[in-house]
Amino acid sequence: AALHSALTHLAGPRGSRGSLVVAATAGTTDAGLIDPLPEIAGLCAAHGARLHIDAAHGGGLLFSERHRDKLTGLEAAHTVTFDLHKLGWQPVAAGLLAVRRPRDLTVLHQRADYLNADDDTEAGLPDLLGRSLRTTRRPDVLKIAVTLKTLGRSGLGALVDQVCARAREFADLLHDHPGFELHDRPTISTVLFRPADATDDAVAAVRRRLLTEGRAVLGRARLDDRLWLKATLLNPDTRPEDLAALLKLVEGSIPR
Numbered sequence: 315a316a317l318h319s320a321l322t323h324l325a326g327p328r329g330s331r332g333s334l335v336v337a338a339t340a341g342t343t344d345a346g347l348i349d350p351l352p353e354i355a356g357l358c359a360a361h362g363a364r365l366h367i368d369a370a371h372g373g374g375l376l377f378s379e380r381h382r383d384k385l386t387g388l389e390a391a392h393t394v395t396f397d398l399h400k401l402g403w404q405p406v407a408a409g410l411l412a413v414r415r416p417r418d419l420t421v422l423h424q425r426a427d428y429l430n431a432d433d434d435t436e437a438g439l440p441d442l443l444g445r446s447l448r449t450t451r452r453p454d455v456l457k458i459a460v461t462l463k464t465l466g467r468s469g470l471g472a473l474v475d476q477v478c479a480r481a482r483e484f485a486d487l488l489h490d491h492p493g494f495e496l497h498d499r500p501t502i503s504t505v506l507f508r509p510a511d512a513t514d515d516a517v518a519a520v521r522r523r524l525l526t527e528g529r530a531v532l533g534r535a536r537l538d539d540r541l542w543l544k545a546t547l548l549n550p551d552t553r554p555e556d557l558a559a560l561l562k563l564v565e566g567s568i569p570r
Contacts, residue, residue, distance in 0.1 A: 317354065321361040334363035340385055341372025341400075344535035344544070345497070346504035348372055351387025359390070367391040370409070372502055374401020377470040381478060384501070393418065398458055400548065401474055401502070407454050476550040477503040484545060484557045493565055497542055506535055506542040509568050514541040516569050523567045530563050 317336065324334055336358050338349040351367065358365040367388055373396035375381040376388075388394060391414065398408040413419055429449065430441045443449065461470070481503040488496040488507045497506035508517050517534075521543060524530040533544035543564065 317357055321357060321363060325361045325363070334361065335366055336363050337366045337368060338391075340367055340369035340388065341375075341502055343371065344504075344537060345506055346371060346500060346502035346546075348384055348501055351385065351390075353387075355387045355390035364392045365390060366393045366395075368395050370395050370397035371400050374398065374470070374474055375502065377401070377467050378474040378478075379471060380475050381502075398461075401477075402458070402461070402470065403473065403548070404457055404461065408458055410455075410458070473550045477547045477552070480547045480550075480552045480557065481505050481545075483554060484547065484560075487557055487561060491561065494561070497537065503547045505545045505547070506537065507545070508540070508542050509564070512568065517541045517543060519569050520564055520567045524563060529567075530560060532564075 321334065321336070336354060338351055338354045340348045340351065342348075355365055357363075369385065369388065372385065373394070375385050393414070394412045396402075396410040396412065398404045398410065399406045402408060424443050426443060430443045435441045465473075478500070481500040484505050485496055485500055488494045488505070493510055495508050495510050497508075509520065512520075518541060521532050521534055524532060533546060535542050535544045545560070
């Protein structure tokens with residue numbers, strides 16, 4: 315409703331005709347939440363607005379037959395960003411920008427005689443600017459290509475399924491433990507939790523203690539005006555006993 319109202323107001327009586335851009339998120343940093351993409355895409359189409367989807371976190375769900383439906387609506391986007399150092403298991407940097415219409419990239423075309431002279435290109439010499447705007451910097455896309463060639467979509471999809479399953483198992487442990495509070499069921503593989511009845515200062519102290527002692531690395535997120543510990547599960551080899559051990563570490567680090 316809020317987006318419809320904003321687009322109606324901004325587009326005016328004649329419609330925006332592409333002058334507006336809506337940015338949706340598929341996998342928030344804090345909790346891995348996914349915006350209602352089909353509904354947003356429908357509103358963008360109705361008002362003539364361009365749709366960009368930030369799928370840096372959740373884009374890897376496309377590899378999984380089990381979880382890819384969570385990204386229904388992604389195909390309607392004009393542009394999409396992915397960051398495969400998350401659900402793609404790549405070293406940074408591994409960011410990608412995908413466009414629906416190749417002509418959208420024409421604004422990035424550059425000419426430099428020493429890099430892509432027409433006669434050199436016609437002679438078959440490498441055209442550096444035609445391959446990357448970064449020219450002589452390392453070709454980060456190579457590691458992504460090798461991974462896709464080696465594992466394929468099904469191999470990467472199996473890894474996605476494993477970490478999502480571990481996140482659900484961890485959420486079950488937290489839900490059943492009287493000493494912890496679970497924020498919500500995980501959408502992807504991020505689980506937010508906190509010691510029951512703890513203050514925000516106590517939650518922050520738990521995280522810092524585990525980090526400085528080298529025992530566990532947990533993130534933090536502030537939602538609903540409360541501070542939560544954040545466990546983003548990305549190791550497919552994580553076992554149920556590892557999850558139970560993490561809870562014991564957190565429990566033992568609560569200030570008394």
